[in-house]
Amino acid sequence: MADVVPGDGQVGPVVAPGSAAAPYPAGWxxxxxxxxxxxxxxxxxxxxxxxxxQAFHVGQSERSTYxxxxxxxERLPERDLERLVNVDHVARVALVAVSGSPGSxxxxxxxxxxxxxxYGAETAEVAFxxxxxxxxxxxASVLLEHLAxxxxxxxxxxxxxxxxxxxGRMLAVFKEAGYAVRQRTEDGVVQVEFDxxxxxxxxxxxxxxxxxxxxRSMRALLTARSVVVVGPGDDADEGLAARQAARVVAGLAPQARAGRLTVHGVGVSPDLGTDADGVQxxxxxxxxxxxxxxxxxxxSATRVLDTTRRLGALGVRGLVLxxxxxxxxxxxxxARQRLLLGVAHGAGMRVVGPSSYGLVATHDGTTLDASLAETPPRPGRVGLFCQSAPFAVTLLAAVERRGLGLAQLVSAGHRADVSGNDLMQFWGEDDDTEVVALYLESIGNPRKFSRVARRLASHKPVVVLTAGRSGHVVPPGHAVRPTRAPRRTLDEVMRQSGVIRVENVHQMLDVVQVLAHQPLPVGRRVAVLASSTGVAALVAEAAAAAGLVVTPRVELxxxxxxxxxxxxxxxRVYTDPEVDVVVVVRIPTLGDPDPVLAAEVAQAAxxxxxxxVACVDGLHGVRPELRAVDPDGRERTVPAYAAPEDAALALGHAARYAAWRAADRGRPVHPEGVDTRAAGRLVARALAASGATDGEPVALEPAQAAELLRAAGVDVWASVRVHDAxxxxxxxxxxxxxxxxxxxxPALRxxxxxxxxxxxxADADELRADVAGILALAGEHDPGPGVPPLEVQAMAPHGVACVVRSSxxxxxxxxxxxxxxxxxxxxLGDVTYGVPPLTDVDVAELVRTPRAAPRMFGYRGLPALDVTALEDLVARVSVLADALPDVRSLELNPVVVSPQGLAVLGAYASVAPADRADAARRLARP
Structure with a gap:
């Protein structure tokens, strides 16, 4: 679902009984x-x-009411009923789960x-x-998450x-929610308490x-065995819709004739010849x-809403639009789309689309082809997700040319509800899918994408192609928030998540075919089997460029x-213990393809x-000539490529992914002494004092910024702003x-x-001279309203100056x-980015990735710096930023790192009310 979540973990003002009522919180x-x-x-x-x-209460069993x-x-007294439905949304809050919707x-x-x-300062009594x-x-668990x-x-x-x-059920909900629950029994009642x-x-x-x-919601769609196709009937104005409905019925008919699916057609022309046999x-x-x-x-869009209402009565779990x-x-x-989602979700349905190409899934020998494809893709082990319906056409054609098989294809269209995140959740549990590929025109919730993709990539490869490198592309019809993040941020999200990011469809399928048909590389050492020294040299260069390590094992x-x-x-190649992966390139300039090489390589691999991987004349994609059975009885196929560079690049991606998967990804950072509650109270006071309601950032005073960081366990060196010598x-x-x-x-700071x-x-005379020089340099520059032109600070130990920021x-x-x-x-853009929550490994990589980072590790004989202290600082900033979305920006500049510790010499922060998209606890309509 599209995700719009305000401030998960955000620290707000302390409430008290009798607080003034707040406006209806639509964001909940x-x-x-x-x-x-x-x-x-x-x-x-x-x-x-x-x-x-009252109807809910009357419908409950006597036991539940007790x-x-x-x-x-038997009934709620009118006085109690009035009190229960009238809350202030501050000290008294109630959430209801409902079926149906205002538009249904x-x-x-x-x-x-x-x-x-x-009641009290920070405590509330809950009931469910x-x-x-x-x-x-x-x-109950969902309601607890949202209420908390x-x-x-x-x-x-x-x-x-x-x-x-x-x-027992309610006690289990509290215990299983992951909080540290304390309980005791008094007068026959269990008293439960938890932060x-x-x-x-x-x-x-x-x-x-x-x-x-x-x-499970995706499984209900992809393993459905009863389908209804609803077309426009005899409406002449909906010719395209009529052809679409007929195409879907034709795709479902073969399985209906075989008795594997029950297919109903409503408003679909039955004049489709024998292809429609078996359809009711x-x-x-x-x-x-x-x-x-x-x-x-x-x-037509104007008719879909009424159709969706009627589908709810049939118990439909998934709607493909x-x-x-x-x-x-x-x-x-x-507005029509939002109303549609309200009706569908109120009836318990997930929605694929609008403008979807449909879905295809093979499970237990049955192919569910609820798509616009002329012919379904052959069965396989690859799960494929794409958004654009036209792109699905070209993608399926490329898949067919390569001989690849798919376990599922889902086209989300404009992604009003079902997204790539939902499919990744399903693929994480699906034994029929071994490799996942996604073409994403937009990413509506990168935080959730990162979390879900990392979980999936830890045991299945995930290959991602995006419509743009930056993630700033927003196609028409896609509900995506604007972004101010640097264009490299999406790269970092992908890298942290362990997904394999590719540049185009050609690369995506190149990588997919090696991951789907070969075991993961155990290392990066590559051997080359080539038809000439010139070809071998080119292959070696391509392999090195792809991040592989070329060994002396080159066979001509x-x-x-x-x-x-x-x-x-x-x-000789396959018995060499110093070889992890193999690139085979043999394209004869004269004569027929070698009939021996393909079989020998397939069997040895x-x-x-x-x-x-191979580049062999006359073979491309997944071909039976390069297929053999491994010792476990599983068929393995050496994928064939059009060019050696393509083969080496795909192999390099596979090797990097294998290394990522085998590496320790670390543990979430939790530095001691980070008090997000205290920091949140400071931010709330600053926002209240500023009176800001328009979302514009409010700069904190230096003392406030220092106090904010002190709550995170970071000390900012004292400084004094002055006017003159x-x-x-x-x-x-x-x-x-x-x-x-x-x-x-600011320009000279x-x-x-x-x-x-x-x-x-060192002394007063030198300081007076320096003050005169700085004032002359600053000239007519204005440091800002009411800001003194100078700042004095004790001298920190010498080291390397760094900058840590959050936004x-x-x-x-x-x-x-x-x-x-x-x-x-x-x-030069020598800055690295990370999206919290971070692990200790993420923090270490963040600090070590800049090209200038060697300056901190004994560059040219200089002493190594206290990088451990720097990592601790970055971890504290990340935890603070993750917990407090109202901190719009935070800059620690400079941070001087010395061989023994570090000194934060400047801190600048701004705050503004935030509305964070995060699906960890809430899935909201766009």
Whole structure:
């Protein structure tokens, strides 16, 4: 689902009973996937929910009512009912899970209620009530996640609850949520208490629940065995939709004739010849006997909403919408799309599309071809996701030319609901899929993408092609937030996630075919089997450029080589213990292709498990001539490429991925002494004092920035801003000599090379002279309203100056950057980026990746610097940025790293209300 999540983990103001009511928090509305794969809607309770809440209560069993209220109540008293539906959304908050939607034509039904009532400083009492028919679907866990997130935004830090001992399900929900639960029994009632600040375990529990739920929702689509195809009927104005519906029916018909699928057609012309045999045609949707698992709809956008309402009555779990006319059509279409999603999710359906090419999936010998393809792709072990329907046409054609097989193909179209993240969740659990490939026109939630992709890539290769290198491309119809992040940020997200990023379709399929048909490389040492020395040299160069290590093992096979010579050369290559991977290139200039080489290479590769790629005359893609069976009985095929460079590049990608997968990815960083609560209170005070409501950043005063960092365990060296030489000397006397004196003019603040900074000032006379020089240099530059022109600071130990920054981006969330100080780093782009949460390995890589990083590790005989202290600093900044989205920007500049420690000499921060997209706890409609 599209993800819009405000401030997960954000620290808000402390509430108290009697707080003024807040406006209706629309940002808490959410569409969520339950553990059975169905969907429901969460939203804050409203006064007009009184009748629905009473109906919910009356429908509960006597046992459920007793467990909730410790008494049997046939009906809620009117006074209590009024109190329950009227909340202030601050000290008293209630969330309801509902089926149906305002646009469905049917009244909403409440499926579950969660509420808290705050008391004291940071504590609230919570209570839950789930409809009997919906217990066991994870609804209470979802409500707890969302209620805790809402509470944190209101400054609540602790939940307490009173639970009857026999209410084992509710006690299990608390215990299994990942919080440290404390409980005791008093007067026959279990008193439960737990802090709701996110922990590694609570985040992992939420992510695991989300993973299972989304995987199951996708499985319901991809393994459906009953399908209804809804077309436009005899509407002459919908000729394209009629052809689309007919095409889908024709694709489903063969499996229907074989008895593997039940297929219904509504509004689809039955005049399709024998291809439509086995399809049950109906005049009206109401005539279709339910239940039906999957629906494919090809109708005008104005008719789809009514069709979706009717599909809900059939129990449909997935809707594939091949027609368009929604968000890509402008504001009116976007409103129509939002209404459609509300109706679909309220009925428990996931939506693929609009403008989808459809889906194809093979499972247990049955091919579900609910797509617009003329012929379905051959079965295989590759899961393929793409967004654009036209791109799906060319992609499938390329897959067919190479002889690749697919386990699934899903085209998300404009990605209103089902996205690549959902499919990755499914592929993580699907035994039929071994390699995943995604073509992404846009990434709506990079934070979730990074989390889900990393989890999947840890045991299955993920190959990604994006429409643009930066992730800044937003096609019409895609709900994507704007971004201010540097264009390299998406590269870092991909690298951290372990995905293989490629430049074009050609590369994507090159990489997929080696990953799908060869074992992962155990190393990077490559042997070359070539037809001439010239070819061998070219292959070696291509292999080195791809990151492989060329070994001395180069075997030549001239065109005149006999079959025995070929076998001997192959044997020498594959028995060499210093070889991990093999590149075979043999293209004769005269004569027919070698009939011996392909079979010998295929057998040797399968026998030894050495990853092999080939460039052989007359062969391209996955061909039976290069196929053999390995010792475990599995078929292995050496993939064939059009050019040696393509083969080497694909092999290099595979080797890097194998190394990433085998490496320790580290543990999430949790530096001691980081108090995000204190930092959050400071930010809340700063925002309240500024009165900012327009989202524009408010700069913190230097003392506030220092206090913010002190809450993260980072000390900023004291400095004194002064107006003239006399004040500078007095400041130096207080701070201690020697000192540094700097201009506060932004353009010259860190420019020692231009004279804006004077270091190692030892006495008053030298300081007065330096002050005069700096003031003359600054000239008419204005340091800012009310800002003194000079700053004096005690002299730090000598070392290397670095810059650590964080910025809150609307799309990527917190982005951390690191580089060495100076203009050269900025001008040459020698800056590295990371997207929290970071592990200790991520932090180490962030610090070591800049090209200038060797200066910190004993460059040219200089002493090595205290990089451990630097890594600790970066970790603290990342944790602070991750926990506090309202910190719009933070810059530590300069950070002087010496052989024994570091000194943060300057800190600059700005704050602004944030609205972070993060699906760790909430899936909301766009």
């Amino acid at each position: 509305e959410a569409d969520v996937v339950l553990t059975d794969g169905s969907t429901t809607r969460l939203r804050p309770i409203r006064p007009d929910d009184a009748d629905a809440l 467990l909730r209220f410790f008494a049997t109540l 034509g049917e009244p909403e039904r409440i499926l579950g209620v969660a509420r808290y009532d705050a 009530n789930i409809a009997d028919a919906h217990q066991g679907k994870g609804l 997130a809402a509470a944190r935004e209101r400054g609540i830090r602790r939940f307490v609850a009173e639970v009857l001992p026999q209410n 709701i600040d996110p922990t590694d375990r609570s985040l992992a529990v939420a992510a695991d629940r989300e993973h299972r739920a989304e995987a 045609h109906h005049e009206r949707l109401d005539d279709v006997p339910g239940p039906v698992e999957l629906a494919v709809v090809a109708q 091949v027609s368009g006319g929604f968000a890509e059509a402008g504001p009116e279409g976007l 096979l001239p065109e005149s080589a006999s079959g025995d010579a070929v076998r001997a050369a192959v044997e 399968a026998r030894t498990g050495r990853t092999t 006399d004040e500078a000397v007095a400041a130096a006397d207080r701070l201690g000599w020697p000192v540094a004196v700097k201009t506060t003019v 860190h420019r020692a090379d231009l004279g804006g900074v004077r270091l190692d000032v 809150e981006d609307p799309l990527f969330g917190p982005v951390i950057s690191f580089g060495l100080g100076g203009d050269a780093s900025d001008l």
